[in-house]
Amino acid sequence: MDYRVTDNGIIVSQNCFDLAQTLDCGQAFRWSRRPDGAFEGDFLNEHLVISQQSSDEFLLHGVSEEKFLGVWKDYFDLDTDYSAFIERFSDDETLSQAAEFASGIRILRQDPWETLCSFIISQNNNIPRIKGIIGRLCEKYSGFPDYSTLAEETAESLAFLRAGFRAKYIEDAAKRIASHEISLEKIKSMPTDDARKELMHICGVGPKVADCVLLFGMHRLEAFPVDVWMKKVMERFYPDGMPECAKGLEGVAQQYLFHYVRCNREKLI
């Protein structure tokens, strides 16, 4: 990764990075593409407009070097060498094809609470509707509400989200965390299996949502969320389990495969 400071903001040079793939592959739900092709979104209290200048150059509009080094470099996981991951996956035919197709995906380092809340909303739901619900949530609170804010709400008062049966799960998560019954900070430092069990104490959090929180909100690259798409992938390509070359990087493999089969549905037949 290399970068330089310009009058317009930071220009980053990095391979294995594609904004459309990374921001629109179902790991984050509140980035939007502007008419000029740039992506616009928020992380914590920071707003960003970022555009892809070429296959490996990116402009972070109006961003200072301090904000880049302190926030965005980490968020986009720019210090991680994804080409090394892709090289490892070359041992497996399907995985190497998926990795080549989805080689611009990076696993974002998102906020654990936002990730938890977002993937509670994601269950038995589709991506456009997930974005709609989260959009209404952020509009209401002028940004993603923290857990202490949502702990004041009830499933009934959250009806405006039109989140259906998930509203009571959001309430449960917010209240358990606000009361310190569950600590996302502690979970961050726990071994992955223990962290998963702890997350699953929240009502509405099962293995899949827990693994999404671990992968997208705590950067546990070995977490392996299995949704309806991945179930089909496993049945079709890996009836005996994931290949050895994916060990420790199951989450990265999962994201490549997820994007690959969603964009190439005929591969599952």
Next chain:
DNA sequence: TTCCAGGCGTATC
């Protein structure tokens, strides 16, 4: 109209 979507809680065996 029916089916499905980045699942999970509950009941039942």
Next chain:
DNA sequence: GATACGCATGGA
């Protein structure tokens, strides 16, 4: 532990 079913909502 495995399996079946209901669940809110909205687009296809």
